[in-house]
Amino acid sequence: MRGITQFSGWIILLSGWRRALMAFLAGALATLALPPYDFFAVCLIAFPVLVWLIDGAVDTANGGFMRRVLPSAVVGWWFGFGYFLAGLWWIGAALLVDAQNFAWALPLAVVGLPAFLALFYALAVLIARCLWSDGLGRIFALAFGFGVAEWLRSFVLTGFPWNAIGYAAMPTPMLMQSDGVVGLFAMNALAVLVFAMPGLLADRRHRRAGLVLALVLVAAHVGFGFYRLHDAPTVAEESTGVRLRIVQPSIAQDMKWDDGARRAIFDKLIALTGTSPAPGQSKPAVIVWPETAIPYILTRTPEALVRIGEALSDGQVLLAGAVREEEGVPSPLYYNSIYAISDRGEIIGAADKEHLVPFGEYLPLEKWLRALGLQEVVEMPGGFSAAMSRHSLKVNDHLAFLPLICYEAIFPAGLGYSGPRATAILNVTNDAWYGDTPGPYQHFRQAQLRAVEQGLPLIRAANNGLSAVVDPYGRITDGLALDAVGIIDASLPSPIDPFWGKPPGSVETWTVLMVLLAISCGYAVLSRRRFD
Structure with a gap:
């Protein structure tokens, strides 16, 4: 673990353009978890790096609230910009179909849209920073922040929830079954919770609790999917007979x-x-x-x-x-x-x-x-x-x-x-x-x-x-x-009945988000009492 501790320390001490570049590269790396690559393990690197960058994004000046949280929001924006630029660059191809009329708009589609969508991830990190504490608490805060931001991204200005983080955790049918229980918005938050847990590898005091929790969540995710598909009819058995x-x-x-x-x-x-x-x-x-x-x-x-x-x-x-x-x-x-x-x-x-x-x-x-x-x-x-x-x-x-x-x-x-x-x-x-x-x-x-x-x-x-x-x-x-x-x-x-009798919705989303918020607040209060 010494190497991880040294690496995390190096990330935390980055500043200026180096910190922005690292956040951008971490976000871009996370897109390899999306189709057609589906290499979800990269998120177990990208999100711990984001955690350490937020740890180091502290304004040392004795300023107000915004002076304390703004550096973290900037990190979140650069992470989001890397994620959306690397994940959505192909939108520009649509403008080249009629290049004579629309090629001028390429910068707006390829750079402008990712720059706008990155504001949601800046908000995610801003929310998380307001609840930030040491150890495990900050991982729950980051998961809550991303859960809220991805929910907002689904409807603000008509919405554009393309490439929500939760999709990275569901590359195969076996890993899709949890989505039928809690829904995509809750899956976004839970995915970040698991993806960010390796950020505790450099924290000797909280390392074990975090990794155990991550393993429990992954086991539940995989186990439920295996159970659900094992109990499902085969393709031949489920046909309605309609050709x-x-x-x-x-x-x-x-x-x-x-x-x-x-x-x-x-x-x-x-x-x-x-x-x-x-x-x-x-x-x-x-x-x-x-x-x-x-x-x-x-x-x-x-x-x-x-x-x-x-x-x-x-x-x-x-x-x-x-x-x-x-x-x-x-x-x-x-x-x-x-x-x-x-x-x-x-x-x-x-x-x-x-x-x-x-x-x-x-x-x-x-x-x-x-x-x-x-x-x-x-x-x-x-x-x-x-x-x-x-x-x-x-x-x-x-x-x-x-x-x-x-x-x-x-x-x-x-x-x-x-x-x-x-x-x-x-x-x-x-x-x-x-x-x-x-x-x-x-x-x-x-x-x-x-x-x-x-x-x-x-x-x-x-x-x-x-x-x-x-x-x-x-x-x-x-x-x-x-x-x-x-x-x-x-x-x-043939169709089947959804897990709850109806598709997952607001109840499932906000149950998960409120649990994450409560745990984040609890850790934040305990952390501040410890330093008072």
């Missing part, structure tokens, strides 16, 4: 809205839809196309509906991503939608996207920003309009889906809906914007966890991947690789 087909066409993003390519895109989708099933397999009852797959406004192009009806066999239903147009004043409204289309070429249902992407699908402060010449990335007059509420998409009397379009699947909260009870989650998306980068893998992992939380299988159709069928335990039953062209023919897994 479905997912179509992954892998259309290049720069072709999707090309007028000259529309017919070829539509022909490709129709051809994949009509592919004969493997010998011995029945025809699928439900066929799923990705987000905005239909290259036409269907209300203006009835011949497209006719072709869809001709391509479907008797009783088949197509669930297809499309742009839906609605009469509006003074101009039409456009929605990012999923249509349900019958074998007669009739639209029998539709679900619109409720949670739109700022600057991607709509322009915040539209009046002022349009006056400056800005526009949203998606090529749609006036951008998309948001649905007023979410409702299930009914296919028949026995089958309904919870529709999540694109990045709606990254939000663990606010997934309530009206209408018939959902049999599965339907996530349609188009990640071709981001090419072969970590983005599509990160997006898929987050959708995968929604299945575990909701107790519903996930049917995911992505334009260029990753398309998959995932059971309610988070196990992938079938899938297609990134940029593959093809179909998935699979049986729809």
Whole structure:
């Protein structure tokens, strides 16, 4: 342990740009715990380094409260900046699809967004510093701070909880089961609690208690996952008997809205839809196309509906991503939608996207920003309009889906809906914007966890991947690789009851956070009494 003690001492004594650089590198290192790398052990290095940096971030001047805590908040910001810059750099790829119009915004997306998101981690460390004490108490304080910050990140300014820390602790289905008990926001805090515990290796007095607690939490996490999956039905046993087909066409993003390519895109989708099933397999009852797959406004192009009806066999239903147009004043409204289309070429249902992407699908402060010449990335007059509420998409009397379009699947909260009870989650998306980068893998992992939380299988159709069928335990039953062209023919897994009878929510989140807060406060009080 002497080497760790020396190393921690060196970290604590860093100052100025060296301390900022170390925090930045620790945050960047932590992103290796995220998909597609899933090397979660790096967090057992990154977070102890953060603990030691906070230990050393003390203003020696006899100033006020902010003078005492501000150096720690700066450390938190640099840690967050490294984490979000290394984890979200691929967002810039979307702006290069139409580089002529949007390349100028690359610094804002690649550097500006991480710089903004880093403010949440600065807040996390600021909260922790207010409760800081020696030994084990400061680890609980850091976990509480990150738990609150990640919760805020899920809804402030419409929210962007992408790459929440908790995902680093859930790289496999066995390690995902705890999420169905306490939910992502509590998992964020508990993950930091465990990841930061090796910071006590340099503390002889609290080392043993901290490591024992970490081992107990890890054993509970792994043990519950093993028990849950051991008791779960096999993939063959859990089938509803409903056959479905997912179509992954892998259309290049720069072709999707090309007028000259529309017919070829539509022909490709129709051809994949009509592919004969493997010998011995029945025809699928439900066929799923990705987000905005239909290259036409269907209300203006009835011949497209006719072709869809001709391509479907008797009783088949197509669930297809499309742009839906609605009469509006003074101009039409456009929605990012999923249509349900019958074998007669009739639209029998539709679900619109409720949670739109700022600057991607709509322009915040539209009046002022349009006056400056800005526009949203998606090529749609006036951008998309948001649905007023979410409702299930009914296919028949026995089958309904919870529709999540694109990045709606990254939000663990606010997934309530009206209408018939959902049999599965339907996530349609188009990640071709981001090419072969970590983005599509990160997006898929987050959708995968929604299945575990909701107790519903996930049917995911992505334009260029990753398309998959995932059971309610988070196990992938079938899938297609990134940029593959093809179909998935699979049986729809059966839903299960969530652990508490409903998905984990605020009760589970705040129970965990309040326990962490109480322990942090207790240690802080004891620590101050000891030095009084």
